[in-house]
Amino acid sequence: MGGQAGWHYLTTADIFPLRRIVFSGQQKVSEATLRALLPVSLGDNLLRLNLHQLGERLKMHPWIKRAVLFRRLPDTLVIRVEERTPFALIHTGEAWLIDEEGYILAAPARNRENRYPHIQGLRHQAYAPGDRVTEPGLQVGLFLLKTFRHSPLFPGLMVTAIDVRSPQSPLLVWGDHQLTLRVGLDDLRGKLSLLPLITAYMARKGQEIAFIDLSLSRKIVVKPALVTVARE
Structure with missing residues (x-):
């Protein structure tokens, strides 16, 4: 007591x-x-x-x-x-800044949209700040962004956009020349480890790359760009 x-x-x-x-x-x-x-x-x-x-x-x-x-x-x-820290920008009928867990933070400031990678191909749906987007396509996009950001294979690589209309084979765009990459989610790390080899090989040939498809199980598809790069 x-x-x-x-x-x-x-x-x-x-x-x-x-x-x-x-x-x-x-x-x-x-x-x-x-x-x-x-x-x-x-x-x-x-x-x-x-x-x-x-x-x-x-x-x-x-x-x-x-x-x-x-x-x-x-x-x-x-x-x-x-x-929370802004991590990407999504398009769901409106543009929203989200953090790495998929929480909506705010609408992007005007003329600041391109500071963050865009995740496209999500369903149009009404959201508000504080909501968490749990759509599977977004989870795939966030996973890929984190994978590229933290991988030692791609220092300084800036993914500019991810299209997740087909979550099992999303499209990524990066770089000044808008190289497009299609990946599958099976053995993602193993497939991504091939990218430096592919880009180095094409660079030695003086050829820029427009598209790489790593989503297929037994082959890699590489489409060169129309312009070539002069070799030193």
Whole structure:
């Protein structure tokens, strides 16, 4: 009984009033916006605050991925947030920025659409910031983007677009010359390991590539571009 009585006293008396809320980690979302999401007021008992529930409230904002909250006695609530990062742009009847998990963040700013790879061929459907797109084609597109971004075989490679109308054999476009690649999802890493060999071979021949098909099980299709590259 003594412990319960003591806790009751600590959480009801005015000895630990909330006087400061300290945020860190936010860049896109203003501190004022984060404060408005929290159902707390200065003067509330710091020990009575449900930190888990407050963290879940903050995650209701489309840009907030996670939030860590802790008390700094006697009077401060410390909140560290991690924001979601734009990863790609999708077209679903409207253009949306999404993060690498498929969460919709916002409509792209005007004239900034080409800063991110485009994932095309998704169903036209109404979405809003904070929604998560779980369409299989998008999951394929995100997987391919992550694979190319983190592979040591393609340093500096910038995929500009992925068409996932056929998720089992998506089309990728990259580079200044808009080289198009069709891949299958079976043995993806093994197939992608062939790309540097193919491009190096065609470069030695002084021939640019327009299209490579790695989706077939027993052959590789390479279509050269109409222009050739002078060999050094």
